[in-house]
Amino acid sequence: MRILHILNHTNRLNGHVHAAVDLACAQAQLGHDVCIASGGGDFDPLLHKNNVATAMVDHQRKPVNLLKSSFALRKHVHAWQPDIVHAHMMTSAVLAWPICRLSGTPLITTVHNEFEKSAILMGLGNRVIAVSEAVRASMLRRGIPSSKLCVVLNGTIGSVRSEGRSRTPVDLPSPSILFVGGLHPRKGLPDLFEAFRLAHEQHPEARLVIVGEGPFQTNYMEMVAKMECASAVAFLGAKEDPFPWMAAADIFVLPSHADPAPLVLSEAREAGCAVIGSKVDGIPQLLEYGAAGILVPPHDPPALAAVLCELLGEPARMQEWKDKSQVHLDRLTISRVAHETLDIYGSALAAGSKNAAVAA
Structure with a gap:
């Protein structure tokens, strides 16, 4: 053909x-x-x-x-x-x-x-x-x-873009929470920042890593700079292949307000992260409707913070969701x-x- x-x-x-x-x-x-x-x-x-x-x-x-x-x-x-x-x-x-x-x-x-x-x-x-x-x-x-x-x-699993990629995790502090994506309102990053602020009060050892770039990068960096947890948040910019950061992270969060079917979720699951995603658009389907990742309401930082605290406070629970990320991975x-x-x-x-x- x-x-x-x-x-x-x-x-x-x-x-x-x-x-x-x-x-x-x-x-x-x-x-x-x-x-x-x-x-x-x-x-x-x-x-x-x-x-x-x-x-x-x-x-x-x-x-x-x-x-x-x-x-x-x-x-x-x-x-x-x-x-x-x-x-x-x-x-x-x-x-x-x-x-x-x-x-x-x-x-x-x-x-x-x-x-x-x-x-x-x-x-x-x-x-x-x-x-x-x-x-x-x-x-x-x-x-x-x-x-x-x-x-x-x-x-996207098995694509030519992943051939020859490094699967060696980068050096991230643990426990680490990772976001990968464009820095614009549709991705719901202000919700993640507020949720992390709330979770950090209970778990000051946690770190938040932001991989990506976009038109709101300066706004978001200024927003975080005003928070008490600012020193625990790192903006790393865009990466040609973010997989090594995913392989190093404990929790991957996608707090989107709209997202038809983000490819990044299949990569985060392949990397073995515990995955949290907002219950919007195609995210539930990519997370097996909650079997392969935790679904939270969009626009709800306290709900997201509660899930982060649950995983950060219980290592066994964190590992359970890392294992669950592999459920039906062959479908992706x-x-x-x-x-x-x-x-x-x-x-x-x-x-x-x-x-x-x-x-x-």
């Missing part, structure tokens, strides 16, 4: 990019011809190493630029002749839709950022992949027909994601063949 993925860029530190790169490389490993059309980025050498071709299609949202991008994509589709076009972001879907309509190529879209209003445009696809059951339910409420919607839960592999996605491609191709036969 010839598969063309389209996304805005291939730079690191963006979840949808990681998911698309993982999928494209896994499909190439299964023997398919795969290409990514994007604005390019850090992952291009990795893609080429794994037999994934790349094409330049600039996604900057300027009228003249988008017109040029449309012509570039149309030319590439005509020359490369994909069996399937798979768009991963709104601009990609809008660029691809008329071209796929004219060429008769099935368009598959994946809803990575369901919280954005523009996600409704992903309904342009012949098949719309939701990255969790929660995203599927949200897209149904927004009017996407159930006949189009499919769920492929995010998973990129191999499973690749095969389920290929099945969706097959259904779209079969539907297209039936429509063509009827029209004839």
